[in-house]
Amino acid sequence: xxxxxxxxxxxxxxxxxxxxxxxxxxxxxxxxxxxxxxxxxxxxxxxxxxxxxxxxxxxxxxxxxxxxxxxxxxxxxxxxxxxxxxxxxxxxxxxxxxxxxxxxxxxxxxxxxxxxxxxxxxxxxxxxxxxxxxxxxxx
Amino acid sequence: xxxxxxxxxxxxxxxxxxxxxxxxxxxxxxxxxxxxxxxxxxxxxxxxxxxxxxxxxxxxxxxxxxxxxxxxx
Numbered sequence: 001x002x003x004x005x006x007x008x009x010x011x012x013x014x015x016x017x018x019x020x021x022x023x024x025x026x027x028x029x030x031x032x033x034x035x036x037x038x039x040x041x042x043x044x045x046x047x048x049x050x051x052x053x054x055x056x057x058x059x060x061x062x063x064x065x066x067x068x069x070x071x072x073x074x075x076x077x078x079x080x081x082x083x084x085x086x087x088x089x090x091x092x093x094x095x096x097x098x099x100x101x102x103x104x105x106x107x108x109x110x111x112x113x114x115x116x117x118x119x120x121x122x123x124x125x126x127x128x129x130x131x132x133x134x135x136x137x138x139x
Numbered sequence: 140x141x142x143x144x145x146x147x148x149x150x151x152x153x154x155x156x157x158x159x160x161x162x163x164x165x166x167x168x169x170x171x172x173x174x175x176x177x178x179x180x181x182x183x184x185x186x187x188x189x190x191x192x193x194x195x196x197x198x199x200x201x202x203x204x205x206x207x208x209x210x211x212x
Contacts, residue, residue: 002171074174
């Protein structure tokens with residue numbers, strides 16, 4: 001397994017855990033300004049925790065296999081990245097359209113922003129999963 | 140991804156070149172071991188530059204390494 005694939009697996013797990021926790025802990029009953037404050041606070045915690053965990057894990061992996069970590073992306077890596085980003089782009093576009101629908105349905109800004117956040121998270125998971133799948137299938 | 144319409148003899152040529160490993164070939168070509176494995180298995184079509192680099196490592200012309208497969212054309 002290449003360093004890039006390991007980082008992709010790690011990021012999938014960290015994003016899944018971080019935003020799974022966010023969705024569980026978020027006070028969905030709150031409305032208005034207090035809901036936005038809760039969203040901002042939780043997002044800050046999630047962002048800091050994700051950055052810390054991913055940085056520490058990436059450093060540990062790089063120390064374990066420095067040659068792999070320093071290897072530049074070759075043409076196949078770039079091709080896999082490009083195809084995964086294209087798939088994620090379509091998911092993001094559909095997610096954005098769904099956010100417009102949610103905004104039409106509810107006037108609560110926190111719900112709309114959480115929908116947008118959900119679209120970004122799902123698109124990122126699709127991008128990472130596409131990359132992992134391509135590496136696994138040896139494409 | 141669709142199988143490319145050509146086959147290759149990289150595995151044989153590696154064997155004839157003193158059982159060169161995929162990693163060694165990858166290092167000399169400038170790609171990863173996984174990319175060489177994917178090319179060997181016909182799962183990835185290399186760029187013209189990488190194809191020429193592979194052929195140059197073995198000291199062979201391009202068509203001695205990659206052959207057009209009329210059956211899948």
